[in-house]
Amino acid sequence: MESTALLTDQYELTMVQAALRSGAAHRRCTFEVFSRKLPAGRRYGVVAGTGRMLEGLEQFRFGQAELDYLDSQKIVDDDTLQFLANYRFSGEITGYAEGEVYLPHSPVLQVTASFAEACLLETFVLSVMNHDSAVAAAGSRMTMAADGRPCVEMGSRRTQEYAATAAARTAAVVGFAATSNLEAGRRWGIPTLGTAAHAFTLLHDSEEEAFAAQVEAFGPGTTLLVDTYEVEPAVRKAVEIAGPELGAVRLDSGDLVEQAHEVRKLLDSLGNNNTKIIVSSDLDEHAIARLAAAPVDSYGVGTRLVIGSGSPTASMVYKLVERAEAGAEPVSVEKASAGKASTGGKKQALRSLDDHGRAEAEVISARGPLADAGYVGRQLQVPLVVDGEVQPGFTGAEGVQQATQRHRDSLAELPSDAHRLSDGDPVIPTIFR
Amino acid sequence: MESTALLTDQYELTMVQAALRSGAAHRRCTFEVFSRKLPAGRRYGVVAGTGRMLEGLEQFRFGQAELDYLDSQKIVDDDTLQFLANYRFSGEITGYAEGEVYLPHSPVLQVTASFAEACLLETFVLSVMNHDSAVAAAGSRMTMAADGRPCVEMGSRRTQEYAATAAARTAAVVGFAATSNLEAGRRWGIPTLGTAAHAFTLLHDSEEEAFAAQVEAFGPGTTLLVDTYEVEPAVRKAVEIAGPELGAVRLDSGDLVEQAHEVRKLLDSLGNNNTKIIVSSDLDEHAIARLAAAPVDSYGVGTRLVIGSGSPTASMVYKLVERAEAGAEPVSVEKASAGKASTGGKKQALRSLDDHGRAEAEVISARGPLADAGYVGRQLQVPLVVDGEVQPGFTGAEGVQQATQRHRDSLAELPSDAHRLSDGDPVIPTIFR
Structure with a gap:
């Protein structure tokens, strides 16, 4: 010890x-x-x-x-x-x-x-x-703004490596549903989440190959990241490859409100009414509040949480x-x-x-x-x-x-x-x- | 390991x-x-x-x-x-x-x-x-603003305990002369400093007793904290107890520019021309720059360094x-x-x-x-x-x-x-x- x-x-x-x-x-x-x-x-x-x-x-x-x-x-x-x-x-x-x-x-x-x-x-x-x-003071406002939609902590890369583990634990205290941080999962039994980053798409010869590889490894219930290149064709490919069971798509850039509406409409039109939409990309309590009326299912929160959303101490x-x-x-x-x-x-x-x-x-x-x-x-x-x-x-x-x-x-x-x-x-x- | x-x-x-x-x-x-x-x-x-x-x-x-x-x-x-x-x-x-x-x-x-x-x-x-x-980006501006006067890192209490150790190490990289953080001293051979807080004065029946206890333990070359009650009488007591060899006095509150001038004048009038003045209290690069013309010998920097002075990541x-x-x-x-x-x-x-x-x-x-x-x-x-x-x-x-x-x-x-x-x-x- x-x-x-x-x-x-x-x-x-x-x-x-x-x-x-x-x-x-x-x-x-x-x-x-x-x-x-x-x-x-x-x-x-x-x-x-x-x-x-x-x-x-x-x-x-x-x-x-x-x-x-x-x-x-x-x-x-x-x-x-x-x-x-x-x-x-x-x-x-x-x-x-x-x-x-x-x-x-x-x-x-x-x-x-x-x-x-x-x-x-x-x-x-x-x-x-x-x-x-x-x-905690920052995170509590985030879960409050999310109003029941799950928040996932994913800020480890933006703060010192042990502070990251502490931040993940604190996020759980103020109502975050899960964290990406494995050490926090191990130490305090906090649920962990994570699937793939843009690098996984870039690694493969095409977006199709990357999606297929991920679905092969984790089943259709996985979350596919659809903004490495163009969102609309990526969503179509994702549905084509994973089928109606596709768990979720993640959007990590651009105008999230607008995209959430477009992607929801597209998913529904393809018959994927149960596929969820996860958004990330510099979210804080204000951005979460702005997304309240958008068809978003959960929030991935990183930087702004771990640095206390303007008040890091x-x-x-x-x-x-x-x-x-x-x-x-x-x-x-x-x-x-x-x-x-x-x-x-x-x-x-x-x-x-x-x-x-x-x-x-x-x-x-x-x-x-x-x-x-x-x-x-x-x-x-x-x-x-x-x-x-x-x-x-x-x-x-x-x-x-x-x-x-x-x-x-x-x-x-x-x-x-x-x-x-x-x-x-x-x-x-x-x-x- | x-x-x-x-x-x-x-x-x-x-x-x-x-x-x-x-x-x-x-x-x-x-x-x-x-x-x-x-x-x-x-x-x-x-x-x-x-x-x-x-x-x-x-x-x-x-x-x-x-x-x-x-x-x-x-x-x-x-x-x-x-x-x-x-x-x-x-x-x-x-x-x-x-x-x-x-x-x-x-x-x-x-x-x-x-x-x-x-x-x-x-x-x-x-x-x-x-x-x-x-x-480092914040600290580099601080040592630059200090223009050769030593800066001492003392922000451990304002950031996660292991982030504190990392911050102390980083402070050394950007030219801080020492840190209060013992773990950083142990791991990377960084010089450490520290004498006493207000609590030490409050612990004793009088400021005189506290100063005497500290001088007894560490000799007259120690740094006495002189703002627990009133600064002017405290400086007089410090000089009386430690004599001409008094190492330094520390100011940790109030208008540091004004006080530095007054304390310098007082120390000199008491014959303590070699006693140094150390200031702390929410210093950042801007506060350090404002103190450039004041008779200050070194800066204790805490919170604003460890939180990146507005940019914590x-x-x-x-x-x-x-x-x-x-x-x-x-x-x-x-x-x-x-x-x-x-x-x-x-x-x-x-x-x-x-x-x-x-x-x-x-x-x-x-x-x-x-x-x-x-x-x-x-x-x-x-x-x-x-x-x-x-x-x-x-x-x-x-x-x-x-x-x-x-x-x-x-x-x-x-x-x-x-x-x-x-x-x-x-x-x-x-x-x-």
Whole structure:
């Protein structure tokens, strides 16, 4: 099992060294993960990456190879190396479960442990959550715009190879039906899809030969790519070769709305009423919405999903909000940096709901249980790690399935403004009390 | 060694199956990697990721675990599994070496092998090159704007955890002096840096205690972060505690230009003329340029670098341009898809230079050696893989060092317009002949 412990900024380790020296390393601390704002123009955010983060937490160990590197570069001293050699997160992580909607300042994660234990996780936790949540926020709008038509994630080639795998997983959380990425299929049991690219047509002496080869290998139910040369003759050849059972044709270029109508008419005229039309080619939520009235059966989404459709990273931060000496009351702490001030104290969060179960506000407080203050709604924070043990249901294939269901439920609770694709304010306000 | 073989789109494998069945899998093919355009508004592109791609190529093997997954999901048939089990790239890869500048349509890579061998690499090659080249294009403008002042990469928390490591490596290629990312330090020998975050100050009972703890652990030459509360008193405390040897102070919020002037004046008035000023906080190439006249000693660059400063992915594609039956002449192939047409034939590329060695044009031809046609300049393509063997000098720490030098040289050759940060056309034209 590969260690994730060096997927981190050096200063997490040097802070541990200095705090071990000053004696403050053992103070019990709570760090909170939150974002001051949503991705530009978005109505809601989506918590994603939680399952991957918890999987990585179990591999966050400094083995001999990691320690040797740190020692060889004199990055930390011997006492710190000794601490790292024994490191195993033994604290608590509480937070919004994966798939849950979040708003500005939602306390999406709280990590409580000794300073040294919790500090070490900062970079890794933020890398996972910021990437996956950015992809999720974009992807959720895409499946919403697709309004029930299946979306397939196919953006691997447009992002770093492991980010691709994470993006494919995140796509599943926000309702994509399948991915082209095999590693995501293997790791999290996500359905995978894929048939052929233009190169397969170009490889053969003619488009007919290529289609015949593909049908021979995968049967008539396969998807034939019909825009390598001219679309209309290609559709005719496809039907001629695969017959009435032809599964689907894919269009990957040009004006998709116009072509979808023409191809549908042509397929129907040839008797292929059950042959589906799949479109791809730089689709984003807006392009999908424009295709709503076109006879399209599913969407292949690539680049725009994996780069967060204009917002490739969420702006979540990991801030110390509370510290306590052993046996003493916690002290609330906050920084005053211009434009980056934080609010001290461990927060509780509740999504207040009206009589119809519709979300009204995100209520956040560092002053004790919100239910006691008369707020009615849904408690958003659940235990993810207890005494260092990752709780069941959040990782692996099960974690993805649960997150997918949770996202659907969380979205269904939002006011209908959540469906608007135009830039706007958060769909419900954040209230501090 | 972890396999990279499933970091791929499913259709690469299904195409192999269908081509094995049709007999075309063994045709000798050349795929070319190129981009139709540069990232929006950029004057030049930067080839990056080549070293990582070659490292991953050596791990691109289907082991039992990968084969079991493919078999369990019935993704390909037994003949194809057999082919994959024996897969080892045995062909040729030629291309622009890492760090080299590229222009629209530059043939940055050519992969020549049987269709089956070359097709399988498409997704992996593009994932690596598209991500790293996007980061490189952004980062190159940042080091250019910094004009000799060191830049330090610290964006890990804003991108997927392995993309972070790749971004840190790419930053080194385009001239960043160091990174905060430890895994990049370990893998490629890149210098790492880091001292403390705001949390370290908040952890202690006072800013004085935190500064004292840090100086105690790392000596007075350390960098103290002075904007957790108020900057001016913090700088005074820092000097009082660390003395005249204080290495640097870091500013991470607010108006950096104004603060840099004030802090410099204050440090000098306290006799700390040698204490440096490091600034961070959402810097990009434009912010760095605005700080050119401010008394800043180095730049910490995070988010904007790792997300490609507005262009998080390059738009490189992997297109079949030539195929040949055994013993026969190669046939040039190209697709006609609307807006995505390709040009057939294996291309040669030359950067034509004037009498002063200044780049004038990118000359590309599928019709034979350009030197024979009277073009004077620099041949851009070098052998990266010969008979399946990765050539020396492109991978590991050496690969990064060579790429860094190559990028500097390649940039020095460009006309001065390359230095303009405003949106514009490519700095030299691409000429086809």
